[in-house]
């Protein structure tokens with residue numbers, strides 16, 4: 001096999017609260033290892049969100065030429 005390398009950039013991925021549409025959500029507990037459910041809370045209004053196997057904010061990497 002041949003190694004292939006390319007430049008990537010880090011991006012921060014946030015989730016905007018479904019209720020107030022202003023605040024960002026923040027993880028407020030541990031991921032359930034069976035279901036993957038991860039509790040989050042809006043930093044402004046406190047509305048609770050649950051995501052499966054993802055948490056916010058998080059850092060992703062994309063190729064420098066990739067379109068967001």
Ligand SMILES: [Zn+2]
Nearest residue numbers: 017020042045
């Ligand atoms: Zn909110």
